[in-house]
Amino acid sequence: MSPSDHNGNARRRLLARGLAGAGALALSGCDKLAGTNWFSHALAQSGPLTEAAQRALTPNDALAREYTKADIAPVFRPNGSIDPQDYDYLDHVENGFRDWRLQVRGLVEKPLSLSLDELRAMPARSQITRHDCVEGWSCIGQWKGVLLKNVLLQAGVKPQARFVVFRCMDTLGDALYYESCRLVDAFHPQTILAYELNGQPLPVANGAPLRVRLERKLGYKQAKYLSTIELVDGYAGIGGGKGGFWEDRGYDWFGGI
Numbered sequence: 001m002s003p004s005d006h007n008g009n010a011r012r013r014l015l016a017r018g019l020a021g022a023g024a025l026a027l028s029g030c031d032k033l034a035g036t037n038w039f040s041h042a043l044a045q046s047g048p049l050t051e052a053a054q055r056a057l058t059p060n061d062a063l064a065r066e067y068t069k070a071d072i073a074p075v076f077r078p079n080g081s082i083d084p085q086d087y088d089y090l091d092h093v094e095n096g097f098r099d100w101r102l103q104v105r106g107l108v109e110k111p112l113s114l115s116l117d118e119l120r121a122m123p124a125r126s127q128i129t130r131h132d133c134v135e136g137w138s139c140i141g142q143w144k145g146v147l148l149k150n151v152l153l154q155a156g157v158k159p160q161a162r163f164v165v166f167r168c169m170d171t172l173g174d175a176l177y178y179e180s181c182r183l184v185d186a187f188h189p190q191t192i193l194a195y196e197l198n199g200q201p202l203p204v205a206n207g208a209p210l211r212v213r214l215e216r217k218l219g220y221k222q223a224k225y226l227s228t229i230e231l232v233d234g235y236a237g238i239g240g241g242k243g244g245f246w247e248d249r250g251y252d253w254f255g256g257i
């Protein structure tokens with residue numbers, strides 16, 4: 001999907017949201033929440049929660065709501081890149097991610113290169129949460145992975161580091177996808193690098209082999225197809241300089257919910 005398609009979709013969905021009250025929204029496992037939850041209405045009126053508002057309203061370690069197995073949508077709706085055609089990525093798919101490594105680099109004491117097996121051997125956290133896409137739909141799924149905090153502690157974050165940059169393997173439109181967040185959000189007790197969705201290895205459509213879950217942030221912050229985590233003191237020199245693929249195209253960087 002090209003960035004202009006995404007914006008077109010966003011506009012169409014904004015219109016769809018306006019009609020949701022009249023029951024005009026098509027229903028699926030994920031969409032069924034979109035017409036009723038507070039977030040789509042709040043978003044339509046004011047956009048994402050700003051950083052100042054979220055930090056003023058709730059402590060930094062406040063938890064996102066967790067749901068039960070009964071709430072899990074039958075199919076977790078994929079969005080954005082769902083089948084990357086980048087050659088390096090296709091090679092990884094072909095050999096079952098055996099040679100894939102998560103690189104941790106930048107302002108760290110000890111750069112890491114972690115295989116999926118090494119990540120799976122670390123203590124895991126599982127959580128059932130609701131994913132809110134800025135386009136106006138939600139979906140509940142169960143994610144399992146390693147706490148980003150533990151990976152960062154293993155690498156040793158240098159004092160100058162302020163942000164975590166997530167580099168992805170998929171080209172969307174004309175650029176590689178990437179994202180970033182502040183260290184405090186990277187150390188949040190629900191921030192995980194997920195390798196499982198609903199009890200299965202993460203499907204390609206949802207970001208195999210590893211994707212970020214930042215549960216208090218909007219969908220576009222949940223970087224899929226991770227290759228590298230980079231600790232930086234600023235992100236102005238990366239990509240378009242706004243801290244993420246969609247941020248470079250006008251979206252809010254904090255993306256709070």
Ligand SMILES: Nc1nc2c(c(=O)[nH]1)N[C@H]1C(S)=C(S)[C@@H](COP(=O)(O)O)O[C@H]1N2
Nearest residue numbers: 077078079080081133168177206219222224
């Ligand atoms: N690498 C990468 N990460 C991405 C995207 C993408 O296109 N590429 N899309 C984002 C958007 S807008 C959303 S809503 C979610 C969708 O995640 P899902 O495919 O598991 O539903 O991934 C986010 N992370």
Ligand SMILES: [Mo]
Nearest residue numbers: 133134219220
């Ligand atoms: Mo999204």
